[in-house]
Amino acid sequence: MPRYVALLRAVNVGGTGKLPMTELKAMCVDEGFADAQTYIASGNVVFSSKLGAAKVKATLERRLQAYAGKPVGVAVRSADEIAAVLKANPFPKAPPNYTVAIFLDEPPPKDALKGIKGQQDEEVRLGKREIYVAYGSGMGRSKLKIPAAAKGTARNINTIAKLAELAAGDNEG
Known part of the structure; x- marks a missing residue:
């Protein structure tokens, strides 16, 4: 049965969208997703499902x-896809804590980097369905705005590495 990582947008960030991770896990179990496991309180869940990625996404949404x-x-990625995002950094x-992948539903537009505003020491690159950003001085000081990333959700490389490990089944528990 395929393993998936689901990344929720705007959950438990700045007091908006409060969702206890126990509730998220319970939703997954109720939907028949197996081996559901959440990771940190920012809306990350790893599980197995017979459904395809699009159905998983629609069900969770x-x-x-x-x-x-x-x-x-x-945003939903298979175990292989989340590992590929990590490898493609x-x-x-x-x-790794200053570097993120912004997960999108579709490939970023070819001109996605043209609309960027407020760029200082950040480096930005496009991925398959991600936009990678290395925040030189950290996210807290950044004024970077990437219009193409508006509907995405970002995770830092440390979190992505842990999610890839969990999705691969390297840390059953």
Whole structure:
């Protein structure tokens, strides 16, 4: 049965979209997703499902909208895809906690980097369905705005590495 990672957008960030991870895990179990496991309180869940990625996404978004009363975006990647995102990181020498992949539903537009505003010491590269950003001085000081990333959800490389490990089944528990 395929393993998936679901990344929720705007959950438990700055007081918006409060969703206990126990609730997220329970939703997954209720939907028949096996071996559901959450990771940190920012809306990350790893599980197995017979459904395809598009059905997993639709199922979770429907459940989350019913729970939150508003749409909650979900990015879904298979175990292989999350491992590939980690491997494709174009900034391997940058600190992993200052480097993110912004997960999108579709490939970023070819001109995605043209609309960037506020860029200082950040480096930005396009991936398959991601936009990678290395924040030289950290995210907290950054004024970077990437219009093409507006509907995405970012995770730092440390989190992506842990999710890839969990999705691969290297840390059953």
